[in-house]
Amino acid sequence: MYGKRCVLPAILFTVFFSLGFAATGKAQSDGSAIETPVDSATFELIREYFKYDKKLPLNPKVFDKWPWRGPQVITKVSYSSVRGQRVPAYLAIPKDSEGKKLPVVVLMHGWNLFWGKNEDWVQAWLPILTANGYAVLVPDHFLFGERRREDTSESDYDFGPYSTRDWMAQTVVDLRRGIDYLQQRPEIDPERIAVLGGSLGGWIGSVLAAVEPRIKTTVLTVPATDFGTRQDAPGMVVNSSNYFPRITSPLMVVIALRDSELRIARARELFKLVGGGKKLIEYDEQHFLPPDKYNHDIMLWLKENL
Numbered sequence: 402m403y404g405k406r407c408v409l410p411a412i413l414f415t416v417f418f419s420l421g422f423a424a425t426g427k428a429q430s431d432g433s434a435i436e437t438p439v440d441s442a443t444f445e446l447i448r449e450y451f452k453y454d455k456k457l458p459l460n461p462k463v464f465d466k467w468p469w470r471g472p473q474v475i476t477k478v479s480y481s482s483v484r485g486q487r488v489p490a491y492l493a494i495p496k497d498s499e500g501k502k503l504p505v506v507v508l509m510h511g512w513n514l515f516w517g518k519n520e521d522w523v524q525a526w527l528p529i530l531t532a533n534g535y536a537v538l539v540p541d542h543f544l545f546g547e548r549r550r551e552d553t554s555e556s557d558y559d560f561g562p563y564s565t566r567d568w569m570a571q572t573v574v575d576l577r578r579g580i581d582y583l584q585q586r587p588e589i590d591p592e593r594i595a596v597l598g599g600s601l602g603g604w605i606g607s608v609l610a611a612v613e614p615r616i617k618t619t620v621l622t623v624p625a626t627d628f629g630t631r632q633d634a635p636g637m638v639v640n641s642s643n644y645f646p647r648i649t650s651p652l653m654v655v656i657a658l659r660d661s662e663l664r665i666a667r668a669r670e671l672f673k674l675v676g677g678g679k680k681l682i683e684y685d686e687q688h689f690l691p692p693d694k695y696n697h698d699i700m701l702w703l704k705e706n707l
Contacts, residue, residue, distance in 0.1 A: 517546015
């Protein structure tokens with residue numbers, strides 16, 4: 402992600418790293434594709450970027466529903482997050498589920514700036530998940546989809562170290578606020594929340610899973626953790642090497658064997674850092690994994706862990 406061009410709007414963050422805090426994480430050692438994770442004390446400081454005032458009102462809004470195609474009713478919603486941001490999202494509820502408390506999957510889209518929650522990968526997953534009895538929440542990441550700045554094109558995005566840190570902090574808090582929203586919905590079982598992220602969403606999901614204790618299980622497909630490999634002060638906030646060892650919910654990682662060599666190598670090594678229940682799946686496929694073809698292992702994992 403550091404290689405793209407972007408200008409982020411001004412965001413106020415605590416900048417304790419910038420004021421002289423010494424980084425303890427190390428770059429890759431010889432033969433390793435990942436970085437040495439930071440120690441526990443440093444991680445607790447990093448975690449501060451993803452905390453927020455729990456009393457902040459959600460001010461949820463429902464725009465309309467789409468019940469006509471597929472095994473679900475899709476509702477367009479939005480809710481308030483931090484720093485004055487509102488998060489647009491889809492909430493998909495399986496049909497004929499009235500009166501039930503449903504497990505829910507927070508679905509995290511990939512890079513496509515103008516698609517966001519309308520990404521084809523997301524739209525393919527919605528009917529698969531809802532047909533199997535799961536509610537689904539799909540928010541737009543910060544600066545993606547409906548939140549994309551009107552005066553920019555994809556070539557204008559250039560995430561430098563500090564803007565990447567700020568973007569990740571906003572996006573992860575937005576997702577945590579989405580979980581707050583789900584816990585207020587009468588159809589949702591608040592004890593059965595999963596996250597499923599693909600590519601960019603897999604990178605984000607590795608951070609979210611480590612800092613959000615309400616997640617019961619996590620699935621990361623082709624996680625683009627190579628977008629953040631620095632271990633300097635801003636880089637360690639987005640580096641997945643610091644988060645995988647702190648994921649405590651059962652974790653599935655899905656790899657595409659015709660993806661980039663670095664992405665594959667990082668996924669395998671990061672997976673080894675997880676201490677709890679985990680499973681690694683590898684497909685002989687390119688980076689994009691069509692959900693209609695590659696859903697069996699994930700659905701089985703969700704059934705067993707959610």
